[in-house]
Amino acid sequence: MRIQTVFAAVLLLAAVPFVGAAEFKKPAEDAKNPAPTVALNTYQRFEMSPIAMDAPYAGQKGNEVAREYLQGNLDERVGAVLKAWNEKPAGDAPLTLKIEPKMTHVRFISGGKRFFAGGFAGKSWVYVTAKLTDAQTGTVVGEPGFYQQANALGAAWTFGTTDKTMLIRISSMLRAYLQENYDKTVEVPVMVAPEVED
DSSP states (O other): OOHHHHHHHHHHHSOOOOOOOGGGOOOTTTEEEEOOOOOGGOOOOOEEOOOOOOOTTTOHHHHHHHHHHHHHHHHHHHHHHHHHHSSSSSSSSOEEEOOOOEEEEOOOOOHHHHHHHGGGGGGEEEEEEEEEEEETTEEEEOOOOOEEEOOOOHHHTTTTTTHHHHHHHHHHHHHHHHHHHHSOOOEEEESSSOOOOO
């Protein structure tokens, strides 16, 4: 009887809809972000805002956990790059680039749900944009978007590790976009993540 109750709970958990998930359309495999309008070394100072999250995803427990994990990854990976750039000589009238990351679409299976429901809880996925704005003029220089997902079965076998690794890949994608567009302007993939580095 107890096993049947647990199984029923797992099926119910898997069936619970994630608000807003149906409205999101997964990007094409070969989709690319347009290059920014200027090379980022046009700027001497860089500011990154805390990551925001669009409604209706904000406030959902699993998604808030994802935001916390992603913020830590962005601070570690992107933050290190911006720190190095900000330490360069800036001159008398430095220009500032504002970077505003946002989770516009997300479905994140938290550790608790993954433990109890495993692969039945479904896959995690996230789409993050980053608006790059000239702080002096308000001109938007670029607004890339990045998509990653975690396979449901793989996440179950790793007890949610691949759900978290998905967020590491997203932060690495934003870092790569900024680095590759520092000295020149290039298109960068929406879905293909670089090798994850510390």
